[in-house]
Amino acid sequence: MASLLSSWLAVLVLSSSPLAAGYPRGGRHDSNFTSRNPAAVLSRRATDPTDFSWVTRWAAIGDSFTAGIGSGYQLGIPLTADWFCSRYSYSWVKILNYAFGPTVKDFQFPACSGDRTEQIYNQAINLNGPLDLVMMTAGGNDLCLATMITNCIFLAWRGEDACQQILDKAQENIDTILKDNIRDILSALNAVIKPGGYMVYSGYAPFFDTTNEDCGDLSKQYWAIKEWWWWSYWFSTPLKLTVDRRTKFNTLVANINQAISDVVDEYAADTSIKYKITYSDWSDWGAVVDGQMCSPNGVGLYPEPNQEELQFIKRNTYVAPRGYRELKRRSLDEDAHVDTHEAARAAVEQAIGGPLTEEKRKQFLDHLEAKWAKVDIYDSLLWKSRNPRAEVLHKLDPRAPSPPNCPGDDSPDPTLGLGLPDKVASNFHPNERGHENMAAFAMENLVWLRSKDLAVQDPICTVNDVFTCWQGTGKKAFANGDRMNENYKDFCDAVDKGYPTNTLNWSWRKTYHPGTQDEHEMSIQLSNGASAWDKSQCLDSFSRIINGCDGNDPNNPLDFKFGGSYVRGDYEYQVNPKHDRTLIKAMTGDCNGDYKFLWGSYTLRGSGWASSDFGQNTLLSSARSCVGGGVTKWSFDYCLDGDKSCGGYEWKATFRTPIWVRTRCFNNDKVQRGAGGSTNGVGWGQVGCSGSD
Structure with a gap:
């Protein structure tokens, strides 16, 4: 595994063609994709931007996209910081730390799943500097992402208004607090990154393909979590994951990336910032490699057999065809012949002793709410945006960025800080392939930033024609x-x-x-x-x-x-x-025209001419011009790819003409030359056109 990873990153860094979907960000406008690399191999020296021996102390801060929830294996043991923050072994920064090699003496990894910019600010000010390099993600949780996924996808039972409310809140946070919160973090890093050091800020990627409505078809994919004990969703239909809804999600990702990019460009130009910074934009890559959820090539399974490059962790949303479900149900229980909704309704009607009217339905749900409030634990957890396990590690600094105030933030935590299992919380996060690509883009941008600083050619953007x-x-x-x-x-x-x-x-x-x-x-x-x-x-x-x-x-x-x-x-x-042919060194052919009492019957064959139009604008046009237009029973066929029916030639034409035209039109090669070819000296009788006509 180690050797494969080393080889993969070496190919990334030294590749002669760009791996990224777009050029690295951070004020880069000087790429020339038609240039040639003047050096076959770069030597390892101080001016080599792909030499990372200068990275001895570095850090990775941020949210779950940097902590790597769900990618690889979980670090730490229960009740340790690694466990509370759901840090994983195959996050993009762990991949890069391995790639940097043995020169790294100190790697600080406080990134924490669920952290928002207010907590990431605290991560930044608590780093032990001076550092050569910092990499990060931040801002996604300020969009109330967990609440968004809850209301619009996983527990999408509360209706359109509840979903739109959180989408509007996310955009409001982008417009009002996000940029200032990012500025606070980047300003705090000025005190911990050494002068002349580097900072790579990785963005986010859109989750969804928006090609068709298969994801919104509940008979094909079912995204909402439906369990029998979730009484509040009985007899309800969840919101559909339509193209319109997916587009709204993708637009929010694009907007947060734009906000991040704007602030990064601002800090890159700020002379008071002592470190060098660039934005790593991997947002296009999912579309490039068919790595988004809801792809037309996928059916909702995870792993998705037809999407080897799927970038995100997701639930299995596949819905088996009804015939298959019925067969499976009968194989489990020959007497079972009602679906789960019918079974639930029957159980309720038995409990209340009569038909389930709307009034009795509400009374029954009120009864269950009082009885099962403590059991409905996943509902309340999924409503919460913050990671309860991470919250026990944080106290809000009075100087920290503004909180996003997501719906559900003040809800009680039934798990007393233990939070959702990572199997649930890791959904909508990069999987191993996604983290590899985040690492690739970050590495490319770091090499570009380093080459710009060293005033040398960036080897990654050098392309061979x-x-x-x-x-x-x-x-x-x-x-x-x-x-x-x-x-x-x-x-x-x-x-x-x-x-x-x-x-x-x-x-x-x-x-x-x-x-x-x-x-x-x-x-x-x-x-x-x-x-x-x-x-x-x-x-x-x-x-x-x-x-x-x-x-x-x-x-x-x-x-x-x-x-x-x-x-x-x-x-x-x-x-x-498209067609293999024997190389022709002269336009050749043969011709025969016989007298048939009322008409002349002609057969012509040729190679190297009349080869693109079935003779329409060449042979037929020339023949009509000479004989006066009376060409009938026209037939023209090509003998392609070794077909021998043309007698060794590439095509064969047969037709009828008025009588006695052979001498003035064909035997003198007039028609043939008018068509761009010739049969003179190679036809029957070694003349332009043999025969009795």
């Missing part, structure tokens, strides 16, 4: 060069008019002349979170592939084009002919 010609790789498919040179301009024009905006890693492809010898596909594929479009680069790239790979070749006198690939940073352009 890769130009590949298919003929050189042994491919045998080719197409007419004139057609390709016309089509790439059409392709770039079409992309320019219709490319998707605000979409990462989009692609565009189009097939030209399908079903012909000249069939070829042109494509562009974006990667690494790219979304911008440059028409001039498109035109230049395709021209280089088509005309740079093939030309001035004595073995290819007709200048056929084999295509190729041009990778320019995050953009790959490809030209792909």
Whole structure:
């Protein structure tokens, strides 16, 4: 495991192409994705930004995203600080601490699940400085995230208003208190990070894919927690996790990230701040690798078999098809034939001695509320935003940031500080794959910040262009060069008019002349979170592939084009002919036309010409022009990929004409040359067109 992790981080740091979905943040505007790395290998020296031997004392502060709840194994034993704060072994900062190596002598890890900026401020002022480096997450709990997930997803039984209320409160906190609270933390770090030290502030990532409504279909996925003892939710339907609701969640994440980014940029420019700071933005990566919840490729299982890159921990929300549920129920109990709601209703009606009217339902629930108030423990816990286990470790400092005042903050804690089990609390937090990617982005941003400080080239943002010609790789498919040179301009024009905006890693492809010898596909594929479009680069790239790979070749006198690939940073352009062919060095063919009393019957075969249009604009057009338009019974077929039915040629055409046109139209090669080819000297009888017509 250790060797794999070391190798993975080495690839991250020394990769010649960007791993991140976007360029590292913190005032970075000088990246050139088409540049080449001038050095094959960087030596380990003082000016190497990937050498972390300078990290001897560092710290990780923040909330559960840094504590790593649910990722790896839990640190500590019950009633210790690690246990109270739900710190885990495979958080992104623990991954980085391992990567920094043996030079680290002091790693302070006070990050605590459930902490808000007011407590993270206390983490900051209690650090033992001076430190070379601090990394952190902070701000997510100021959005009352736990209450939000409770009201809108897990216990979404209180109605639309309760959900919208907490969404509005989250946005209010972003607009009113968040930036000042972040400023308080970053200002406090000025006293513990040594002058010239570094600070990496990692953001958050949107949880949800918003492609379709499968997550909001209760027959496919069921997100609300439903247990028989939760009497207050009997006979109720939870809110659906619709695209609209998921979009609201994602928007809040985007807004908190923007607030963090704004403050980080502000502090990066503040000359009174002695350390150097950057913002690590990994928010696009989930969409890039299909790692968000509610993906169309997922069904609600966890782990999700069709989403290897799922970034977050979640409940199993999959709902088995009804037929499967009925079969399973019968296999457990042949007499069971009612669902849980029907069973519950029957039990209630038996208890009250009659039909369950709305009035009796309310009376019954009031009775249960008084009787079961102490049993309904998870409801009250999920309502609370703060981590009760962490709360026993904290006392609010009078100078600390403003509290977010989330609904449920003042509710009693039935567990006396023990809090929710981590199996529940870890939902909506990064899993192992998510923490690996948080570590990757933080490492990339640290390398960038370090290279900027050392005034050296950032090795991570240096990208190698890769130009590949298919003929050189042994491919045998080719197409007419004139057609390709016309089509790439059409392709770039079409992309320019219709490319998707605000979409990462989009692609565009189009097939030209399908079903012909000249069939070829042109494509562009974006990667690494790219979304911008440059028409001039498109035109230049395709021209280089088509005309740079093939030309001035004595073995290819007709200048056929084999295509190729041009990778320019995050953009790959490809030209792909579709049919393997034997290289043609001259336009060839044969012709025969026979007199049939009322018409002339013609058969032409050819190679190297009329290869893209089924003869419509070439052979047929030229024949009609010569014979006067009386061409009937037209048939044209290509013999693709080794088909021998054309007698060794690439196509075969048959048609009828008025009688006695062979001499003036075909035997003299007039029609054939008008179509761009020839049959002179290679047809039946070694003439332009043999036969009796």
